[in-house]
Amino acid sequence: MPGEGARRAPVRIDVEELGKSYGSFAALDNVSLTVRPGELLALLGPSGSGKTTLLRAIAGLTATEEGTIRFDGEDATTLSLRERRVGFVFQQYALFRHMTVFDNVAFGLRVRPQGERPRAGEIARRVRRLLELVQLPGLEKRFPSQLSGGQRQRVALARALAIEPNVLLLDEPFGALDAKVRKELRRWLRELHTETGLTTIFVTHDQEEALELADRVVIMREGKVEQIGTPADIYDEPATPYVCEFLGGVARFETKAKDGEADILGSTFPIESDGDYSGPALAYVRAHEIEIVSRELAEGVPAVIRAVRPFGPTVTVELSIEGRAERIEAEVPRELHSGGELGLGQGVFIRAVSARIFPVN
């Protein structure tokens, strides 16, 4: 059959200097980014960071005041929603309650103008194939109210895919699901993305989800892009203090740098971004980058063990040091715990193995 099955080349999206404000609140502030063809991109940020506004702007659901969005170089801001052909999956799925699963999925095909609309038999065939793709065969006659959350999610996806979209946009795709279903669907979505090859953008506030699933992650803050990079880039080289804190699991130190170096927990680390900076600085050390040293060596700084949480592959130890109100968390190998070296109230020495230091301007 002509056109059928012939996969179109995935679309590239360019967002150029996009701006949108609600009154004095800037929801999007000069946002520019490129989504590579066939890429799975995550928009990550807390609520109010503009990630959903950006997603809706790309879909054409929210009008922007400044900037352009291009699909394969073509200005999409002048296109109607129908012409954009964006598959959008809403956070609450937005399934049509009064329609069966079949009718929901077929909707996008049935509302096409006469001439473009496939015949009924063809529609039925495509719907059935899509339901197989989302692993819901045989549920055609059910109503959305008769489905579980995960099943609704899949129906919403099948419905969005039915229009053979240029791009697939998902707003908090796992937000309304319980933890177990989330994990399953996450893996499944990754597979589905490989299968369809569509340029896909999803919004999430869960950093683990973004880093695990996406090819690249865009971290947003107050309507601006804070950092774009692969999960490895972002994890290994967080660009700003904000990214460090958002990814979490870090201890934050306010310190002073001298000639591009700062002293953290008894060790000296360079400021990579600014070679000879002197002045106030912020340092972040991840829990697994903190080492507990035996008393004999007496390296680093003295600390007292306040709590031990011995579950998971590592043991988390809460420590307090002099002159610091918040406790420091360290993740240490289990052997240290089973060796009986981690008694509550015991005095130890800790030191940082590595740290990220940012000048404070």
Add this chain to the structure above:
Amino acid sequence: MSTLSLADVLPKRSPSVLPGFGLTMGLTLTWLSLIILIPLAGVFITSAGLGWTEFWRLASDARTVAALKLSFGTALIAAGLNAVFGLLVAWVLVRYSFPGKRLLDAAIDLPFALPTAVAGLAFTALYAPNGWLGSWLVPLGLKVAFTPLGIVVALVFIGLPFVVRTVQPVLADFDKELEEAAATLGATRFQTVRRIVLPALMPPLLTGFALAFARGVGEYGSIIFIAGNIPYVSEIAPLLIVIRLEEFNYAGATAVAAIMLVISFALLFVINLLQAWNRRRIGLAG
């Protein structure tokens, strides 16, 4: 053979999470009986005193039949018109903001609050051959006052708030994402309204229609002014009941009343069935 005691046969009473069923159900039944069931039963008992042949003679009387047709016909037409325009009014009130919106919103309730006789007088003054509108319409051959058309006009006025007030909250709660979803799937605005919004509004629309219709069938005060009350033409059934009463023909009056009761009940029952069918159709229990 062991014998079964009554306690074994009856379902075991387990402590309920929502206690008070017995008390509230009892009060409800007593209240409903006093207010609705006993008076209505009275209608049937009185008309039963007529005997079947006499009842049928009164019921099939040409004047009675004409009055019943008029009452139910005009009420249905008016409820239908209200369903269409009430939906439109609710749509405008919910979806758009404009100066004077709250005033307009408050005005919707006027037909509820106004003594119906006032409305009747106002309409009669307006549409009478020498009234503001009547003096324009009558030369064009459009007589409103003292015709069935006038009755429809009055009933549209009376019934409007029922449709608006039932549709309004449902429309206000309607999830905008559903419309957005339809739009991203390529539906035109018209397709979205017809296939997504209207089906969701069907249940309240049907309820509003039923309420407006029921109110229309029972309406008396506003109609008797504008209808002109010409037997066989513009005489409504409730008025016929009053006329029979004034003739001390109590049996005749209750006969008309009994027929009205049966038809009203049948129509409302059908509307309820429609509602239930609609709910089942979208996969909701009940």
